[in-house]
Amino acid sequence: MLESLREGLRGAVDKLLGRSLVDEKAIRDFVRDVQRALLQADVNVKLVLELSKRLEDALRNERPPPGISMKEHAIYVLYNEIVKILGGEDVKPPTPQGGRPxxxxxxxxxxxxxxxxxxxxxxxxxxxxxxxxxxxxxxxxxxxxxxxxxxxxxxxxxxxxxxxxxxxxxxxxxxxxxxxxxxxxxxxxxxxxxxxxxxxxxxxxxxxxxxxxxxxxxxxxxxxxxxxxxxxxxxxxxxxxxxxxxxxxxxxxxxxxxxxxxxxxxxxxxxxxxxxxxxxxxxxxSPKRFAERLLGMGDLETLVEKFRRLGEEDEERAERLSRGKFTLVDFVEQLESLGKMGPFSKLLEMLPGGSQMKLPKDAVDGMEDKVIKWRAAINSMTPRERENPEIINGQRMRRIARGAGLEERDVRELLKSYEQAKKLAKAFRKSRLRGLPKLDA
Ligand SMILES: Nc1nc2c(ncn2[C@@H]2O[C@H](COP(=O)(O)OP(=O)(O)OP(=O)(O)O)[C@@H](O)[C@H]2O)c(=O)[nH]1
The missing domain is CATH 3.40.50.300 (P-loop containing nucleotide triphosphate hydrolases)
Structure with missing residues (x-):
């Protein structure tokens, strides 16, 4: 089954995986290798050029979602583009309907x-x-x-x-x-x-x-x-x-x-x-199955699944956030995923109203470190504490801090920020503005 196309695409992917860095040259080579494989399989030149352009744009301009490496992202983008030119969504063969042959x-x-x-x-x-x-x-x-x-x-x-x-x-x-x-x-x-x-x-x-x-x-x-x-x-x-x-x-x-x-x-x-x-x-x-076979990746399926789950989790979390119902874990995860997209100071400027948020510079600068500490604090909590942070009294706070190797005030700060974020989310909701809570740390 289209061995040469399979080998060509596989070769492009392997070469990318073998690189230490996905830089400008890596992207250029990857796109060129993919182009060559498709043209050899007699895919319409126009389609190949459109695909390469989308591939290049995505690799240059999109940042992988949190938890996904640049290489995984590149392979996933390629997979999606190949599925698209192979026909997109699966179609169901016709069957007799309503008793009619x-x-x-x-x-x-x-x-x-x-x-x-x-x-x-x-x-x-x-x-x-x-x-x-x-x-x-x-x-x-x-x-x-x-x-x-x-x-x-x-x-x-x-x-x-x-x-x-x-x-x-x-x-x-x-x-x-x-x-x-x-x-x-x-x-x-x-x-x-x-x-x-x-x-x-x-x-x-x-x-x-x-x-x-x-x-x-x-x-x-x-x-x-x-x-x-x-x-x-x-x-x-x-x-x-x-x-x-x-x-x-x-x-x-x-x-x-x-x-x-x-x-x-x-x-x-x-x-x-x-x-x-x-x-x-x-x-x-099935364009999807065919693309999976072409790319020949045992782990492509896992990758596709990972993206699907990420999408779902994001939606669920966004939904909870917009209702002001997010948990302590949601709060920290949201901050973590934001952190992976770039420095907080830059990010906040991009948020609705972010540029007007008069945040003390040091609060934003220290954000990355704080998020790391808060993650440790969360890991040191019991499931009940995570679900119901209001039960965290002085004694629990000491235990959590000790377990995470933190100061008590770090835990207190986390709880305070979380409460503020929740209040803000509710305020946002009331004013019909959907957005991320202000981080008044
Ligand atoms: N390798 C290979 N050979 C096939 C495939 N499908 C059909 N063939 C062969 O192609 C040749 C022509 O197929 P036919 O089924 O006779 O089709 P056809 O000539 O289009 O039939 P008519 O239009 O009715 O004249 C036969 O030798 C088939 O065995 C396939 O998927 N792979």
């Missing part, structure tokens, strides 16, 4: 693997407990009928075809009706991939589409044609309502990137990929 029509040029794909698709639905049926409506290629009939027999699904019938439109209509009458709930119509000329082929596709009224027309494209897939997709989309793509022969092409990213250009999403002649070599396509 699902009608699928396959279109595509001869040699794209359409007939094999028809059988693979039938097997896919059969394995999911549907009752698929296959219709042979390719009257142009000799052998297409026998090929599909044999495949249908092999997987044991109903088949309709007539080698003597020359009218593909009649075959498609009669076949769909007959199979539905026999109880099939997923009808798959295989069509011709060639005619005397392209116009005739397109006319036939239009007519078949009219009589079958498919819920989904899949265009089958061969990955080895790379970016040419785009031209084919456009040509078919002008005549039929191409609703999705099936990309075949990913096993025998280094150019698969071109076909897979066609979706980003034409708007038709890839639903399935095939990577071998065997009927089992067929799977639902």
């Amino acid at each position: 699902l009608r699928i029509m396959l279109v595509g040029l001869q040699g794209s693997g359409k007939t094999t794909t028809a059988a693979k698709l039938a097997l896919y639905y059969r394995d999911r407990k549907f009752r698929p049926g296959l219709v042979a409506a390719d009257t142009y290629r000799p052998g297409a009928y026998d090929q599909l009939r044999q495949l249908a027999e092999r997987i044991g699904v109903p088949f309709y075809g007539d080698p003597r019938e020359r009218d593909a439109i009649k075959l498609a209509r009669d076949g769909s009706e007959r199979l539905v009458a026999e109880g099939a709930d997923v009808i798959i119509v295989d069509t011709a991939g060639r005619h005397k000329n392209e116009a005739e082929l397109m006319e036939e596709m239009r007519e078949i589409e009219r009589v079958v009224s498919p819920d989904m027309t899949f265009l089958v494209v061969d990955a080895t044609i790379g970016q040419q897939a785009e031209r084919q997709a456009r040509a078919f989309a002008e005549t039929t309502k191409v609703g999705g793509l099936i990309v075949t022969k990913l096993d025998s092409s280094a150019k698969g990137g071109g076909a897979l990213t066609t979706a980003a250009v034409t708007g038709a999403k890839v639903y399935f990929t095939a990577s071998g002649e065997a009927l089992e070599d067929f799977e639902e396509y």
Whole structure:
């Protein structure tokens, strides 16, 4: 599966991971290596340039969230960009709805693997407990009928075809009706991939589409044609309502990137990929999973999860903060994460109203040290004390300070700042201003 693209991207990532520092040169090299890998896989130049620009911008201008290293950030940004050009969100293959049979029509040029794909698709639905049926409506290629009939027999699904019938439109209509009458709930119509000329082929596709009224027309494209897939997709989309793509022969092409990213250009999403002649070599396509495999990182999944959790935690905390309901731990964590984004003095200027906060200079300057002390204090508290700081009396305060190697006044200061922050958050809320509490330390 796209070994060279995999190796190219992997190489770019490994090189980045091997560096001691993510500096200007590292970013430049990383972007260039990624570009080269994508272009070799025949990804559209425009897409590659857009991706590189976003990658470069993100690496230069975005700071990684707290707890994420610069390198992890770079890999995550790359992963996201690759997912984007591979199609973005996953799509769900269609299924019969409301007791109505699902009608699928396959279109595509001869040699794209359409007939094999028809059988693979039938097997896919059969394995999911549907009752698929296959219709042979390719009257142009000799052998297409026998090929599909044999495949249908092999997987044991109903088949309709007539080698003597020359009218593909009649075959498609009669076949769909007959199979539905026999109880099939997923009808798959295989069509011709060639005619005397392209116009005739397109006319036939239009007519078949009219009589079958498919819920989904899949265009089958061969990955080895790379970016040419785009031209084919456009040509078919002008005549039929191409609703999705099936990309075949990913096993025998280094150019698969071109076909897979066609979706980003034409708007038709890839639903399935095939990577071998065997009927089992067929799977639902997921841009995310595909990108994970391409980047080949065992720990990419962990990284993705880490980002997801960070997002959730941030949202939860922001929500609690805005309600003035944050805990002592939230308070310190918020300060910690702010601290990782840069010096506090700079940060406060960026906050709403921050520039008007007349904070004593030394209070801000000492903030980083304070946060470290406060974290130690929190670690030295019991869970109950953390949840209900109001129970912290003199005796508890002494114990906490001793346990954290601090002075009692450090703990007192933490509690006081926390209380003030809470009051401020409530005041902010009342004045309908959402923002971070003022740190009057
Ligand atoms: N390696 C590889 N070969 C494939 C794949 N899918 C199909 N093929 C082969 O490609 C060749 C053409 O496939 P067919 O299924 O005959 O497709 P077709 O020529 O588009 O069919 P028509 O349009 O009906 O004429 C056959 O030899 C298939 O075995 C795939 O995913 N990988």
